[in-house]
Amino acid sequence: EKxxxxxxxxxxxxxxAYVGFDKSGIGGDRLPGGAPPPSFSKFSTGTGSSxxxxxxxxxxxxxxxxxxxxxxxxxxxERSRVRRVSVCFxxxxxxxxxxESKQDNxxxxxxxxxxxxxxxxxxxxxATYFTVDDFNVGREVxxxxxxxxxxxxxxxxxxxxxxxxKTVPEDENLPTDDYNL
Numbered sequence: 001e002k003x004x005x006x007x008x009x010x011x012x013x014x015x016x017a018y019v020g021f022d023k024s025g026i027g028g029d030r031l032p033g034g035a036p037p038p039s040f041s042k043f044s045t046g047t048g049s050s051x052x053x054x055x056x057x058x059x060x061x062x063x064x065x066x067x068x069x070x071x072x073x074x075x076x077x078e079r080s081r082v083r084r085v086s087v088c089f090x091x092x093x094x095x096x097x098x099x100e101s102k103q104d105n106x107x108x109x110x111x112x113x114x115x116x117x118x119x120x121x122x123x124x125x126x127a128t129y130f131t132v133d134d135f136n137v138g139r140e141v142x143x144x145x146x147x148x149x150x151x152x153x154x155x156x157x158x159x160x161x162x163x164x165x166k167t168v169p170e171d172e173n174l175p176t177d178d179y180n181l
Contacts, residue, residue, distance in 0.1 A: 036043065040094050040126060041131040055122055057091035062160060064089070064135055065152040067174055082177045085113060091160075094118055096130060136161065137169045160174055 064087040072078045088097045097116035105161060118129045124143045134141060141148045152171035153161075161168045 041091070041133070042131075060091045060092065060156075061158075062132065062135065062157040063087075063154045064150045064157065065136070065171075065174070066141070066148040066150045067076075068146050068148050069175075070146075071139040078177075080177070082175055083113075084174060085148065087135070087141070088116075089130075089132060090116065091132070091170075094129060094131055094147065096143070098148070116145060132161075132164075136166060137171060 040068075043110070057058055065081050066087050067084050069080045069082055072081050084102055085098050085100045088099065090097070095116045096114065096119050097112065098110050098114040100110045102110045120126045121128050121130055121134070130141070135150065137153055139150050141150065151174055153168065158168050
């Protein structure tokens with residue numbers, strides 16, 4: 001039987017890190033009310049280096065082109081508006097950032113829609129975070145009650161997803177509305 005005492009520090013990717021209350025209790029069982037440990041993206045080890053992910057994937061970003069539709073209640077002529085965004089997935093720490101490119105004279109607040117941080121999946125899987133497996137061309141991603149439809153990606157993203165064994169469909173056309181022709 002295991003009767004070891006739990007500790008506050010543990011090794012993650014060969015680096016000592018504080019784990020605090022997320023660590024299991026005496027005997028390896030999770031403490032009552034304790035959250036399950038968060039999971040990060042898993043990549044096959046292969047023949048590459050054994051560096052930690054935050055070193056191996058430093059400054060590598062998967063960039064997806066997407067859009068979301070938002071309803072317009074202020075005008076009768078316009079029912080919905082298409083917002084074109086770039087969804088950036090940072091490989092080093094599984095963080096996500098959503099940025100809308102600025103258009104001159106649009107009258108809409110534009111720029112960073114969702115700042116860079118780890119985002120929980122929508123319920124019922126809200127105890128886990130988004131990983132690289134959740135993103136591909138043609139998929140819909142629910143981020144904070146907005147639905148983003150991914151229509152394309154850049155060359156690095158397409159190459160990376162192919163190397164880890166994912167099939168990446170061809171880019172789709174962005175829908176147009178009356179004001180973005």
